[in-house]
Amino acid sequence: MFKVGDKVVYPMHGAGVIEAIEEREILGQKRKYYLMRFPLGNMKVMLPLESEETVGLREVIDEKGVQKVFKILKEETKDDEENWTRRYRANLEKIRSGNIYEVARVVNLLTRREHDKGLSTGERKMLDNARQILISELAMVRNYEKKQVETMLEKLLA
Secondary structure, eight states: OOOTTOEEEETTTEEEEEEEEEEEEETTEEEEEEEEEETTTTEEEEEEGGGHHHHTOEEOOOHHHHHHHHHHHHSOOOOOOOOHHHHHHHHHHHHHTOOHHHHHHHHHHHHHHHHHTOOOHHHHHHHHHHHHHHHHHHHHHHTOOHHHHHHHHHHHHO
16 A cells, blocks of 8 residues: 655656555445545546555665666567557557556657657557656656756667
C-alpha cells in the first residue's frame, strides 16, 4: 500500500504523486481511494485502493533505473516487423504494461522508424503518448522540468 506523498506511476497516464487517501461513497458504496495528481497534463485521478495491483500502480524508478532507460534509448535498434497492425499492437501492449523499460523501447523504436521511414498518424500519436509517459517519470525522478527532460531525450535519441 502506498502512502501520501509517494511518487507513483499509473500505466498509460505516467508519473504522479499521491496527494491523499480518502474514504468516499460512490454509487452507494464506501471505499478508500488514492487521490493522485499528475503534474504533466495537470490531471487528477481517484483510484480505489483495492485496484492498485490490477491497474499496475507502481513506484517510480530510482537513479539506477534512469541509467537503464538512458542505455535503452541510446541503443541502435531496428524494428523488423513490417506489418503495421502487428507492430502497433505489440507496441501498445508494451506501453500498457507500465514497464518503463518497455516504454523506452517503444520510444526508441518509433523515433528511429520515424527518421528512417516515417510514421503513420496512429504510430505518431503512440510515439507522442509514450514520450509523455517516459518524460513524466524521468522528470519526477530527477525533479526536472518537462523541457529539460525533452532536451535530454532529443540528445539521447539523436
